[in-house]
Amino acid sequence: MELTALGLGLLGLILAEPVSRMLARARWPARDPVGALLLWQAVGLGGGISLFGAGLAYGLAPLGDSLPAAASVLTGAIAAGDFPEALDPLHVGALLIALGVLARLLSVLVITTVRTLRARRRHRDLLDVLATPWPFASGTRVLDHPVPVAYCLPGRSSRLVVSAGVLDALDTAGVVAVLAHERAHLRERHDLVVLPFVAWGATAPFVRGMVAAQLAVARLIEMRADDVARRLCDPTELATALKAVGGSAPAAALSSFTDALDARIDRITAPPTSLPVTVHWLVRVAAVALVALPLWALLSP
Structure with missing residues (x-):
């Protein structure tokens, strides 16, 4: 799974920086705002899944060849009151970093949502x-x-x-x-x-x-x-x-x-001309692929 972790990490970094900056500078979104919004959401979600999944996959790599198998081994060991000896400090650290990033993102999302709702209510x-x-x-x-x-x-x-x-x-x-x-x-x-x-x-x-x-x-x-x-x-x-x-x-x-x-x-x-039909659908297929690809890499047996 270490190769999977490496691939997901690279994908997450690419989506977070060069892809985001290029998409922000692109001119075609003005011709298809709906498609561009879908693509942006896919970039954000796919990037988040990839970065979190990279840490998760690397951290659990010693326990199995796939994330489902490794997760099964980990949960079984914890249920039995044991801790897998195969998890050395480096892999445990990767797991903790992944969980920390996820917790940070979710906490900021919750705090931002609560503050926004309170401000709107007032x-x-x-x-x-x-x-x-x-x-x-x-x-x-x-x-x-x-x-x-x-x-x-x-x-x-x-x-x-x-x-x-x-x-x-x-x-x-x-x-x-x-x-x-x-x-x-x-x-x-x-x-x-x-x-x-x-x-x-x-x-x-x-x-x-x-x-x-x-x-x-x-x-x-x-x-x-x-x-x-x-x-x-x-x-x-x-x-x-x-x-x-x-x-x-x-x-x-x-x-x-x-x-x-x-x-x-x-x-x-x-008004600008609409995107060609082929490009119109290509944008939407790309949005689906950006989310489906990291999920497939993580969940495939």
Whole structure:
């Protein structure tokens, strides 16, 4: 299994750094945001499985030729009250490192999730007190603030929020266009798409590929929401509305405003051509393969 561990370790490192950085710089994701988001999730999940699996496979290598066989030997020995003598300090250390990395990632993910949910709950409570319903769109609340800003608070009790500045700057059609963008975030649960990458970035902020992944995914969910809104509204109306919605949104929210707004406006008014059908499906097959390959390497007898 040591060769399996080596292969998985190399795959994990390649996905975490050069692949992530190249994918973040690539231009084709703007032509297929959904496919790119699937690929990013596969890169993150496949990389995590590979790095954790590498430590696991190396640590258990003395106990068998495959992970299932080695795990069976280990659990049998522990159940009998023994510890396998074949596991020397080097292999035990590899196991502990793998488990430590997994524990670190899961703990950061849980902490990030809990903090985000708490922030959203507090913000939602404030909105229920301070904001007023907008009669032209159900579930939308108006915050009395002069700066034009629109955002959504995801979750089971989601909220769509526009400021008074948005209502002053846009007509009803423009506000509806902005809300169509925000509803796309809510409907497709983009907050859940972003969350694992936030955890990755917090777990290993020194890995530039992971930081690039977080930023790239944030851009892609905005592109995806733009695409959904463009199908429901006039593209010119949507572009004009998004230009007017500047400023910033609370950290717990998803907002249509990003530093790449000008590029998004250009993309709305002049949509890029779709990827060729072959490439479209190749991206999705690659996403499946990036997760299936390390799992197969670990679980095959």
